Structures are given as C-alpha cells and as structure tokens.
Amino acid sequence: MSTFKAPKGTYDLLPPDSARYLAVREAIAAPLRASGYGYIETPGFENVELFARGVGESTDIVTKEMYAFETKGGDRLALRPEGTASVLRAALEGNLHKAGNLPVKLWYSGSYYRYERPQKGRYRHFSQVGAEAIGAEDPALDAELIILADQAYRSLGLRNFRVLLNSLGDKECRPVYRAALQEFLRGLDLDEETLRRADINPLRVLDDKRPEVQKQLADAPLLRDHLCDACKAYHEEVRELITAAGVAFEDDPKLVRGLDYYTRTTFEFVHDGLGSQSAVGGGGRYDGLSEMIGGPALPSVGWALGVDRTVLALEAEGVELALPATTSVFAVPLGEEARRVLFAKVTELRKVGVATDFAYGGKGLKGAMKNANRSGARFTIVAGERDLAEGVVQLKDMESGEQRAIGVNEIVAELESLLGRP
Numbered sequence: 271m272s273t274f275k276a277p278k279g280t281y282d283l284l285p286p287d288s289a290r291y292l293a294v295r296e297a298i299a300a301p302l303r304a305s306g307y308g309y310i311e312t313p314g315f316e317n318v319e320l321f322a323r324g325v326g327e328s329t330d331i332v333t334k335e336m337y338a339f340e341t342k343g344g345d346r347l348a349l350r351p352e353g354t355a356s357v358l359r360a361a362l363e364g365n366l367h368k369a370g371n372l373p374v375k376l377w378y379s380g381s382y383y384r385y386e387r388p389q390k391g392r393y394r395h396f397s398q399v400g401a402e403a404i405g406a407e408d409p410a411l412d413a414e415l416i417i418l419a420d421q422a423y424r425s426l427g428l429r430n431f432r433v434l435l436n437s438l439g440d441k442e443c444r445p446v447y448r449a450a451l452q453e454f455l456r457g458l459d460l461d462e463e464t465l466r467r468a469d470i471n472p473l474r475v476l477d478d479k480r481p482e483v484q485k486q487l488a489d490a491p492l493l494r495d496h497l498c499d500a501c502k503a504y505h506e507e508v509r510e511l512i513t514a515a516g517v518a519f520e521d522d523p524k525l526v527r528g529l530d531y532y533t534r535t536t537f538e539f540v541h542d543g544l545g546s547q548s549a550v551g552g553g554g555r556y557d558g559l560s561e562m563i564g565g566p567a568l569p570s571v572g573w574a575l576g577v578d579r580t581v582l583a584l585e586a587e588g589v590e591l592a593l594p595a596t597t598s599v600f601a602v603p604l605g606e607e608a609r610r611v612l613f614a615k616v617t618e619l620r621k622v623g624v625a626t627d628f629a630y631g632g633k634g635l636k637g638a639m640k641n642a643n644r645s646g647a648r649f650t651i652v653a654g655e656r657d658l659a660e661g662v663v664q665l666k667d668m669e670s671g672e673q674r675a676i677g678v679n680e681i682v683a684e685l686e687s688l689l690g691r692p
Contacts, residue, residue, distance in 0.1 A: 279386070279394030289593050291397065294580050295379050298399040298422040305418060307377040307401055312356040314381065318346040323562050324355035324531055326471065335384040349383035353400040353574055354531070354556065355563065361404055362565040372405035373570070379577075391547030391582055400553075402572035404560075409504055412535040412555060412571050413511035419539060419551060419573055420517045426580070427589040431550060433517060434538045436525035437505040438473070439497050440557065444533075447496035448472055458486045473526045492523040501534060508535050531556040535571065541579070543586030550583050551575030598689055599626040600647035602638040604654035612653055612663070615681050624685055642668065649685060653678075 276282055283291055318338050325331050337349040350356050357376055361367060366374045379399045386392055401418070403411050416433065423431055439447060455468040455475055464483065467474050476487060497505070512519060525536055538552035553573025560568035584591065601616050603609040612628070619626040627645055629638035635652070642650045653663040662675040665684070676684050 277394070279388035281393060281395070285596075289596070290581055290584070290591055291577055293591050293593055294426065294577050294584075295397075295399055297426045298419075298575050298577075298580075299377060299379065300425070301418040301421045302377040302401050305375070305414065307375040307403075310357055310360060310376040310378050311380065312350070312353075312360050312378070314383075315347045315349050316356055316359065318348045320355050320359055320563060321348055321351060324358070324559055325352060326474075326531065331384060335386055337383050337385060350380075351382055351384045353378055353380065353382065353398060354402060354572055355559070357400070357402050357572075358404060358559055358565070358568075358570065359563060361402075362560065362563070362568075367405050367566070367568055373403040373408075373411060374405055375401075375403050377401045389547065391544055391579055393578060397577040398551075398574040399577060400572060400574035402570060404570040405568045407557065407569035409507035409535075410511060412508045413515070415553065415571060415573055416508075416512050416519075416537055417515045417517055419553075419575060422575070423539065423550075423580070426584060426591065428541070428580070428583055428587060430543060430587055431539050431541045431583065433512075433519040434522040434525050434540060435509070435512075435519045436522050436536045437494065437497060437501055437534050438526065438532050438536050438554070439493055439501050440533050443496055443498035443501055444493070447491065447493050450491045450496065451476075454490055460486070476524055476526050487524075490524075494521075494523045504534055527552055527554065531559040531562065533557045537573070539575070541583040541586065544579065544582055547579070549576075550579040595625065595646050595648065597625050597627045597645040597647045598649065599624055599685055600629070600642040600645050600650045601626065602629045602635065602642060602650060602652045604635060604652070607655060607658055608653040611658060611678065612651060615651070615678070618682050619685060622682060622686060624682075624689060649688065651681065 321336060322332055331351045336351050338346065340346055357378060361374055361376065377400065381395055381397055383395055385394060388394060401415060403415065420433065438444065451472040452468055455472055460468070460483065464475060464478065475483070476490065478484065525538060527536055527538065532554040534555040534557065536554035539550050540548040541550050542548060544550070551573060553571070555569070555571040557569040559570065560566060599619060601612040603612040616626045616628050627647065629641055633641070639650070648668055650666045650668055651663050652666065657663055658678070661678055663678055663681060664673055665676050666673040
C-alpha cells in the first residue's frame with residue numbers, strides 16, 4: 271500500500287472508468303471539429319494578473335479559489351482556474367486575430383484548479399472541454415455555440431438537462447442597471463463582505479447561493495428591464511435562432527454566472543439529477559475581455575462544459591455509453607517458439623488497426639485464458655508447439671466458445687474479416 275494519496279479534492283482516472291471520460295471529451299469535441307474550430311492547448315499556469323484582470327478582482331475564483339504561487343525567479347503565477355482568459359491570451363500572443371479570418375474559432379480540453387470545499391461534483395482539480403469564437407459580434411455565433419453544446423450532450427444520450435438563457439447587457443445599458451441594483455442592495459440586511467462586493471460588482475451578489483441572501487433578492491431589479499434597444503434586439507435574435515434549431519431553453523433573468531467578463535448573451539446548462547451542483551456547463555459573450563488583458567477590441571463568445579459533471583449526469587440518467595472494446599484479440603502462446611510467432615502476429619494486427627493484447631509473463635494456459643477473459647477480447651489466438659508444427663493456431667470465439675484451427679499466415683486477414691474490417 272502506497273504511503274501517498276491523491277491530494278484532497280482531486281481524483282485519479284483509472285481504467286475502465288477512464289474510458290467514459292475519454293468518450294465524453296470526444297463527444298463534446300466532435301461537433302466543434304465539424305464546425306471549423308481548431309484545437310488549442312495552453313500552459314497549466316499563467317501570470318496571476320491575467321486572471322485578476324480577466325476573471326475579475328471581485329470574484330470568488332480570484333479572491334478565494336486560485337492556487338497562486340511565486341517562482342524562484344520572483345514571478346507571480348497561478349494554476350489556471352478557467353480556460354477563456356488563457357485561450358484569449360494565447361490567441362493574442364500568437365496574432366491569430368491578424369490572419370484575416372475572423373472569428374478565430376478554437377476548442378480546448380484540459381484540467382483546471384480551484385481551491386474549494388470538496389463535494390460531489392465540485393473538485394479542486396476538474397476537467398473541461400471548451401470552445402471560443404474570437405473577434406466577431408454576431409448573434410448567430412452565440413446561437414451556434416449553444417446549439418453545438420446541446421448537440422454534444424444529446425449525442426451522449428443525455429435528455430434531462432435544461433438550457434438557461436439571459437442577457438447581461440453591454441457598456442451602454444449595464445451601468446444604469448448597476449446603479450439601480452446597488453441602490454436596492456444597500457437597503458438589504460447584508461454582511462460587510464457582501465456589501466463590499468456590491469460596491470465592486472453588484473451582479474456578483476445575484477450569484478450568491480446562500481438562502482438568506484437569495485430570499486432578500488426576490489424583488490431585486492432585473493437586467494432585462496434595463497436593456498438598451500440594441501441589446502434587446504441582439505438577445506431576441508439569439509433566442510429566435512436557437513428556437514429555430516430546435517433547442518429548448520428557459521429565460522432566467524437572474525442568471526449572471528461567476529465571472530466578470532460576460533456581456534450580453536449568458537447561458538448555462540443544468541441537470542436536475544446532480545443536486546446542488548447542477549451546472550454541467552455554461553458560457554456567454556465577453557466583448558470587453560481582450561481590452562482588459564491588453565489586446566485590441568475583439569468581441570468574442572465561448573463556453574466550457576465540465577467532463578466530470580457530464581459523467582455524473584450520465585450516471586444520474588442511467589445512460590450507458592457504447593464504448594469500443596479496448597481489446598479485440600488476445601494472443602496466448604504456449605512455449606518459446608509460439609511466443610515468438612504470436613508476438614510477431616500481434617504486431618501485425620496492431621499495424622492494421624486491430625486492438626490486440628498478449629499474454630505476458632510466461633503464464634500457463636489456465637492463467638493466460640483468465641487474462642483473455644478479463645481483457646474483454648472477442649477472439650483469442652492460442653498456439654503451442656504441436657499447432658505450429660502443423661502451421662496453424664487455434665482461434666477461439668470468446669462469445670460462443672467455438673474454437674477452430676486457422677493457418678498462421680491467415681491470422682491477420684481472418685480476424686480483419688471477422689471483426690468487420692475491409
């Protein structure tokens with residue numbers, strides 16, 4: 271037994287469960303690949319200021335949850351708590367926005383880190399797949415991303431999720447709402463920290479999950495009543511486009527999400543089978559983020575979907591993913607000559623794309639066949655000295671139990687045919 275364990279609030283992905291996580295990541299990425307999004311990968315840590323400016327000084331993520339540290343050289347870095355700021359920084363640094371083809375459409379997958387109280391569905395290390403469309407202000411782009419996320423979830427077999435939708439306005443109309451909300455909040459019985467947050471960014475208070483705060487917010491002014499005509503028209507077009515695409519949604523006038531950079535379209539995917547941690551993903555438009563981190567004006571929109579939360583949602587609905595077998599063929603050699611011959615055939619099978627494993631460690635027939643059973647292989651090849659003297663091996667169908675001899679030189683072609691390969 272090892273003396274070391276995974277840090278609190280983290281987890282290890284181990285076979286066979288890890289196959290589900292891989293399948294979820296692939297299912298989320300597939301619609302993006304088919305829609306012009308290119309893959310991007312950024313470092314696991316960035317300059318602290320990138321997140322302080324982009325995510326927001328008043329957010330819990332920055333004030334309480336970031337893993338920040340100082341390097342030996344004196345740099346202040348942080349493990350990335352979210353993906354958007356890093357992706358936008360990389361796109362700007364790589365001058366992708368100057369290539370003349372806007373929007374720049376990117377997708378990513380990786381681990382993120384937040385110091386939180388661990389509970390089911392909320393970890394200190396978690397996995398997300400995200401998408402960002404950088405450099406275009408177009409309701410169709412917002413709608414596209416919502417539709418692609420909906421498509422990804424449905425391709426996995428999820429049905430009991432809901433799409434919540436709101437608009438947070440822009441730099442023209444949000445200040446008016448901000449002032450009205452601050453005036454309302456000053457009249458409530460709130461603790462000092464919450465009042466301080468209301469002064470910095472009052473929308474953060476709407477995102478407070480404490481029942482005693484939410485109760486007082488019942489009559490809070492709503493942003494939708496303060497939207498300018500341009501934001502109203504923009505939001506209505508997003509609603510019309512996703513409705514036409516068959517994506518059902520619910521208007522949620524109090525949806526603000528936990529990051530400061532959002533403007534206009536804001537959305538969240540929630541699943542009612544997950545208890546208090548019901549959000550499985552979300553995103554929105556962030557038209558001013560590029561300027562916040564020192565770049566040019568680049569209106570953008572994106573989302574991140576939680577792989578961990580999606581797996582939990584699949585479990586809540588009892589959805590079993592159709593996962594490909596990790597092993598299709600298992601080779602069992604009996605003796606040194608068989609070991610040499612079958613190992614060569616295993617290599618050949620792998621080269622043509624047949625998932626094949628081998629009985630390592632010189633086990634006897636009984637032990638090797640147990641390994642073959644555990645591997646989930648559809649077929650097993652067994653060969654001993656007598657078989658090889660006759661130029662054959664024994665091919666066993668692990669489902670039917672049927673066994674027959676085939677020529678050594680026929681192994682690859684026969685198994686390709688049996689497994690439905692051309």
